[in-house]
Amino acid sequence: MIGNKIESKVAPTHAGGPLLEVKNLKVSFETVNGRVLAVNDLNFSVQTGQRIGIVGESGSGKSVAAQALMGILRGADISGEIIFRGTNLLELEEDHYRKLRGWDISYVFQDPLSALDPIRTIGDQVSQVLRLRNVKAAEAKNKTLEILDRVGIKDPQRRYNDYPHQFSGGMRQRAMIAMALIGEPSLVIADEPTTSLDVRVQAQVIDLFNKLTEEQGTAVIFITHDLSIMAGFAEDVYVMYAGNIVESAKTDEIYYRSIHPYTLGLLGSIPRIRGPVLKSLTAIKGKPPAPTDIPPGCPFHPRCTYASSECAELKPTLQIPKSGNHLSACHHSELLSQKNGSR
Amino acid sequence: MQPILDVENLVKEFPFKGDKKNGVPRAIDDISFQVFEGEALGLVGESGSGKSTTARCILHLLKPTSGKVSFQGSNVLEMNKNELKSFRKDAQIVFQDPYSSLDPRMKVGDIIGEGIEIHNPKISKQELRNEVIEMMELVGLRPDHFNRYPRAFSGGERQRIGIARALAVKPKLLICDEPVASLDVSIQAQILNLLQKMKEELGLTILFIAHDLATVRHLCTRIAVMESGKIREIGDRSQIYENPQHPYTQSLIAIVPEPDPISERARLVERKLSKLKEQP
Numbered sequence A: 001m002i003g004n005k006i007e008s009k010v011a012p013t014h015a016g017g018p019l020l021e022v023k024n025l026k027v028s029f030e031t032v033n034g035r036v037l038a039v040n041d042l043n044f045s046v047q048t049g050q051r052i053g054i055v056g057e058s059g060s061g062k063s064v065a066a067q068a069l070m071g072i073l074r075g076a077d078i079s080g081e082i083i084f085r086g087t088n089l090l091e092l093e094e095d096h097y098r099k100l101r102g103w104d105i106s107y108v109f110q111d112p113l114s115a116l117d118p119i120r121t122i123g124d125q126v127s128q129v130l131r132l133r134n135v136k137a138a139e140a141k142n143k144t145l146e147i148l149d150r151v152g153i154k155d156p157q158r159r160y161n162d163y164p165h166q167f168s169g170g171m172r173q174r175a176m177i178a179m180a181l182i183g184e185p186s187l188v189i190a191d192e193p194t195t196s197l198d199v200r201v202q203a204q205v206i207d208l209f210n211k212l213t214e215e216q217g218t219a220v221i222f223i224t225h226d227l228s229i230m231a232g233f234a235e236d237v238y239v240m241y242a243g244n245i246v247e248s249a250k251t252d253e254i255y256y257r258s259i260h261p262y263t264l265g266l267l268g269s270i271p272r273i274r275g276p277v278l279k280s281l282t283a284i285k286g287k288p289p290a291p292t293d294i295p296p297g298c299p300f301h302p303r304c305t306y307a308s309s310e311c312a313e314l315k316p317t318l319q320i321p322k323s324g325n326h327l328s329a330c331h332h333s334e335l336l337s338q339k340n341g342s343r
Numbered sequence B: 001m002q003p004i005l006d007v008e009n010l011v012k013e014f015p016f017k018g019d020k021k022n023g024v025p026r027a028i029d030d031i032s033f034q035v036f037e038g039e040a041l042g043l044v045g046e047s048g049s050g051k052s053t054t055a056r057c058i059l060h061l062l063k064p065t066s067g068k069v070s071f072q073g074s075n076v077l078e079m080n081k082n083e084l085k086s087f088r089k090d091a092q093i094v095f096q097d098p099y100s101s102l103d104p105r106m107k108v109g110d111i112i113g114e115g116i117e118i119h120n121p122k123i124s125k126q127e128l129r130n131e132v133i134e135m136m137e138l139v140g141l142r143p144d145h146f147n148r149y150p151r152a153f154s155g156g157e158r159q160r161i162g163i164a165r166a167l168a169v170k171p172k173l174l175i176c177d178e179p180v181a182s183l184d185v186s187i188q189a190q191i192l193n194l195l196q197k198m199k200e201e202l203g204l205t206i207l208f209i210a211h212d213l214a215t216v217r218h219l220c221t222r223i224a225v226m227e228s229g230k231i232r233e234i235g236d237r238s239q240i241y242e243n244p245q246h247p248y249t250q251s252l253i254a255i256v257p258e259p260d261p262i263s264e265r266a267r268l269v270e271r272k273l274s275k276l277k278e279q280p
């Protein structure tokens, strides 16, 4: 353990309480085209060492939600509560927040190019978190070499003084991951950490996060649009659509017994490497709505094969249907849970 | 059967400064393959294996170090200006990166229409507009997007713009360089279905480049597997996926994740165990 983690804790974890609890989180932006509600009423909690998955398509609000948790969103209206170790981060002063960031909570940015400084070496950037906490230069360098090695950067000694442009896309992403892990945080929010990587490297990253949760009790919120990569990792999955959680459950429930048409559509869209080759994939028609143009009623109804007239009028709430056993925001979830429950 | 595209002993070296003791590394190292009319051939391999370089050499956007590329029987590398012009119409490419491949200063309608106009300068404004709108509808873009600039589009939409631009000149061969890698799953499926449809309805020949073996399996009936600039294995879909011959193909197939938690967890455990075994 490096430095003194206690120092960074804003409050001790209250016994038995979750590490992080998000309640009624809403994030909106004022734009020239009117108000954009990017995240609408997000609720979830994370226990120590837990592996949470958030899936959704582009624009569904995943990054905005993550950045709101990190306290790094600019120009946004944020309401609700983000309770980390018993303290509401939304009421925290920036000074305290900054102490937490990269240290007790860290964030793996979706886009490593924009998050890395092109004129500073990789080693300098990865070790920064430690140096800011007065870890001695030699120790910081050793830790950096070690973490670079762990995320699969070959020959870290030689790579330490490279600049970001000397790294391939995949290596940059791994450097970002190293930066997020070096402070041994208790919560890592990883925003599409595997998206531009090869399958082999994707698997390495998943294994690395998995090891972290098992051996160090780090909690991980894993954000992705890739249901395949998520499948072996997450314990609980939240499916987002147009700023809303539309279904949430234990991972197996989501993959084998989904009761939401959007989730079912996503699963049907994935080409498979085993089993019969389909003539065509059951793609979801249309595309996700623009945030300024969210349809009334159920936001998914224009693309939904199950949509009925009430779907266009009344927004379904996230609830457990009578015959079901997990949360879904769909007027037809009762029907779907009868159908899928009998499988 | 005559191949529409015939690649023979293609080599591409990128000279570099520094240690040349072991020779110049080859981005493409003596590859040969053929693409037949109406088929979709998949070219798969990991990042840096030389897929994009292959595509660029085929289209003569890059000059190969050696080797031969023939399109409908004529050598691409020896074409005169006119032949090259008609080749550039017949063989189109959709690029990997939907963000940098579209001119940000051009309106979408003009991007899609540009090729039509170059190859048919006498076309009337109205006809051109109609053709462009037809293409936009074909790929699922809204006609009212005609006057917008690329920056106003999402990645999926930009990729459709790229496909519409490529299909607008009615090519015989479409090279797709990871056309869906950066797209949402639901949009990926739409684009794959779209390409499948183009193949069936227009008889389009497709060279489909991807690192994702599952995507390739869906669209392509023959697959070439590339590693370190070499083609390790080429064969029918059933051979590659059910009975892969080369160890590299086998390892690549073994690692593709599936949206199936039970089998994925089992694989995670397997990887953990094999790692433990490696350590002394």
Ligand SMILES: Nc1ncnc2c1ncn2[C@@H]1O[C@H](COP(=O)(O)OP(=O)(O)OP(=O)(O)O)[C@@H](O)[C@H]1O
Pocket (backbone or CB within 6 Å): A029, A031, A036, A038, A056, A057, A058, A059, A060, A061, A062, A063, A064, A065, A074, A075, A110, A225, A290, A291
């Ligand atoms: N600063 C901002 N001002 C206005 N709208 C914004 C701002 N930042 C994000 N948005 C909007 O909020 C919505 C959610 O964006 P977000 O980046 O969270 O999506 P995402 O789920 O992470 O998508 P992706 O998979 O593409 O990363 C989008 O529609 C986006 O356009």
Ligand SMILES: Nc1ncnc2c1ncn2[C@@H]1O[C@H](COP(=O)(O)OP(=O)(O)OP(=O)(O)O)[C@@H](O)[C@H]1O
Pocket (backbone or CB within 6 Å): B014, B027, B045, B046, B047, B048, B049, B050, B051, B052, B053, B054, B096, B211
């Ligand atoms: N212009 C260039 N100069 C020097 N080396 C290059 C150049 N273009 C490509 N290379 C090298 O050639 C090799 C093959 O690159 P290429 O882009 O063809 O790979 P790829 O298979 O398309 O990978 P990806 O899946 O990442 O797109 C790589 O090692 C790359 O670094």
Ligand SMILES: [Mg+2]
Pocket (backbone or CB within 6 Å): A062, A063, A064, A110, A191
């Ligand atoms: Mg995002």
Ligand SMILES: [Mg+2]
Pocket (backbone or CB within 6 Å): B051, B052, B053, B096, B177
């Ligand atoms: Mg490439």
